[in-house]
Amino acid sequence: MHFSEQTGEKFEKQLINSQEDLWRIFRIMAEFVEGFETMAKIKPSIIIFGSARIKEGNKYYELARETAKNLCEKGFGIITGGGPGIMEAGNRGAKEAGGSSTGVCIQLPLEEEPNKYIDKDKKLLFRYFFVRKVMFFKYSQGYIAFPGGFGTMDELFEALTLMQTKKTSRVPIILFGSEFWKPLENWMKESLISLGYINEHDLSLFKIVDTPEDAANAIEEFHKGKQFKANF
Numbered sequence: 001m002h003f004s005e006q007t008g009e010k011f012e013k014q015l016i017n018s019q020e021d022l023w024r025i026f027r028i029m030a031e032f033v034e035g036f037e038t039m040a041k042i043k044p045s046i047i048i049f050g051s052a053r054i055k056e057g058n059k060y061y062e063l064a065r066e067t068a069k070n071l072c073e074k075g076f077g078i079i080t081g082g083g084p085g086i087m088e089a090g091n092r093g094a095k096e097a098g099g100s101s102t103g104v105c106i107q108l109p110l111e112e113e114p115n116k117y118i119d120k121d122k123k124l125l126f127r128y129f130f131v132r133k134v135m136f137f138k139y140s141q142g143y144i145a146f147p148g149g150f151g152t153m154d155e156l157f158e159a160l161t162l163m164q165t166k167k168t169s170r171v172p173i174i175l176f177g178s179e180f181w182k183p184l185e186n187w188m189k190e191s192l193i194s195l196g197y198i199n200e201h202d203l204s205l206f207k208i209v210d211t212p213e214d215a216a217n218a219i220e221e222f223h224k225g226k227q228f229k230a231n232f
Helices: 003-039 059-073 086-096 129-139 150-164 178-193 200-205 212-223
Strands: 045-049 077-080 101-106 123-126 140-145 173-176 206-209
Touching: 003 101, 003 123, 003 129, 045 059, 045 086, 045 150, 059 077, 059 086, 059 173, 059 212, 077 086, 086 101, 101 129, 123 129, 129 140, 129 150, 140 150, 140 212, 150 173, 150 200, 173 178, 173 212, 178 200, 178 206, 200 206, 206 212
Parallel strands: 045 077, 045 140, 077 101, 101 123, 140 173, 173 206
Antiparallel strands: none
């Protein structure tokens, strides 16, 4: 193959990649537009998140379900990632209480279908994690994190970082289950604070609770007398 032929093939591949990137930009824009249009219409809502692997009958499934009911009875809606486990429990509790039940779902190769407790007009399906997370962080009036894995930790620490750096408005972050979250808080005190990586005041960004009533009351108390608005 001559040099000119090699150059031509290389240019053709670059052109194809450039076109693919351009279409990807349009897909991303479309997801943002659909997400903003839908999420802007929902009532003030709280995100409930945690492990997708927790099954019905597990104590945290039932506690998440009860927490969602308590929040809806106080006038809040519920947002989840739309999947199984804790997400299903949150949407289920909202549905059972007659509240607003939103699912901000993600396309994953091995993920199950969105759970059946999401309101039909509040079901969103995203291809990109970062677009989905913008919807969480822009429209949530609070976060309740139940025990979970990498995804739970990712969402929790991004929320903490955004509030610590004042990139979003301050809203309550509730960690449900002291047996699960206390060791993490202790590690923050023993390592992050002692090494100067965070300030002691940063621990006030979250609160650990063990009952649905305490979780819902903490959210309600924070917002008493305040006006609801998007976080950025």
